[in-house]
Amino acid sequence: MQTITQKNIWDDLARRWNKLTPPLRPCDQDLDFMKQGLQSVAGQCLLLGVTPELCCLSDKLVAIDNNESMIRAVWQGNHNGKRVIKGDWLQLPFEENTFDAVIGDGSLTLLEYPLSYERLFREMKKVLKKGGKLLLRIFATPDEGETCSAVCREALEGKIRNIHVFKWRLAMALVSESGNPNVRVRDIYITFDRFFPDREDLARQTLWDPQNIADFEEYRDSSSIYSFPRLSDVRLKYQQHFREIGLRNGTYELAQRCPVLTLEASK
Numbered sequence: 080m081q082t083i084t085q086k087n088i089w090d091d092l093a094r095r096w097n098k099l100t101p102p103l104r105p106c107d108q109d110l111d112f113m114k115q116g117l118q119s120v121a122g123q124c125l126l127l128g129v130t131p132e133l134c135c136l137s138d139k140l141v142a143i144d145n146n147e148s149m150i151r152a153v154w155q156g157n158h159n160g161k162r163v164i165k166g167d168w169l170q171l172p173f174e175e176n177t178f179d180a181v182i183g184d185g186s187l188t189l190l191e192y193p194l195s196y197e198r199l200f201r202e203m204k205k206v207l208k209k210g211g212k213l214l215l216r217i218f219a220t221p222d223e224g225e226t227c228s229a230v231c232r233e234a235l236e237g238k239i240r241n242i243h244v245f246k247w248r249l250a251m252a253l254v255s256e257s258g259n260p261n262v263r264v265r266d267i268y269i270t271f272d273r274f275f276p277d278r279e280d281l282a283r284q285t286l287w288d289p290q291n292i293a294d295f296e297e298y299r300d301s302s303s304i305y306s307f308p309r310l311s312d313v314r315l316k317y318q319q320h321f322r323e324i325g326l327r328n329g330t331y332e333l334a335q336r337c338p339v340l341t342l343e344a345s346k
């Protein structure tokens with residue numbers, strides 16, 4: 080799923096990383112859930128991506144990300160027991176039984192369901208020690224899905240405070256309507272544009288920051304695919320390798336669909 084266009088998305092994101100807010104970034108509640116899950120972990124931790132908030136959760140941490148721009152813009156430097164390497168989560172360059180924990184924020188959404196999920200969970204199981212923890216905040220489409228028109232109507236009624244929440248709800252509505260957990264990023268844009276061709280009017284009605292609305296254009300030429308399977312579909316892919324020991328939700332807008340999942344490697 081790694082394409083030139085996807086790299087461009089991450090290049091753009093790298094530039095305006097600090098402007099992203101939950102649910103696209105983890106908040107304090109998510110970090111508390113992860114800290115609790117890592118309490119008994121003293122050894123090496125692997126971070127999927129370079130999420131700065133997660134980087135602080137361990138003193139012995141290796142981060143792995145396949146985008147040079149994100150590493151350059153977001154990684155805070157190799158020091159105090161932390162280092163980053165450029166590489167693919169689906170082909171990890173580590174020996175078996177290397178890590179005591181793996182953590183990631185929203186990482187699964189960047190992988191295509193189901194094959195890349197299967198591969199990722201296999202890779203995680205391989206590099207984790209027996210009993211090692213896998214903590215992931217995931218974005219899951221609810222069982223009772225909603226329609227794109229319902230999401231857009233709520234936006235105009237001022238019921239969606241955060242445009243990033245809107246983006247994810249629209250993407251999940253596309254997934255619910257199609258029955259396919261994978262959604263083309265370009266289709267999220269096309270649907271947005273179809274419902275809201277007049278951006279100034281949209282900004283007036285929703286009170287969303289016009290710059291954030293304009294940033295939606297980044298989705299227009301993307302050939303990337305995001306995935307938002309239901310929680311039950313995610314479970315199907317890890318249950319062979321992991322035992323679920325926790326599922327916690329924060330209280331921010333959309334938190335119900337963004338749980339922190341804690342798994343234990345069963346060897």
Ligand SMILES: C[S@@+](CC[C@H](N)C(=O)[O-])C[C@H]1O[C@@H](n2cnc3c(N)ncnc32)[C@H](O)[C@@H]1O
Pocket residue numbers: 089103104105127128129130143144145146149166167168169183184185186189
């Ligand atoms: C961790 S994820 C999701 C965004 C998340 N909410 C965050 O806070 O960082 C973002 C990162 O994943 C990286 N990435 C996506 N797919 C990857 C893969 N297959 N292997 C390695 N890195 C990947 C991207 O380059 C990006 O820096």
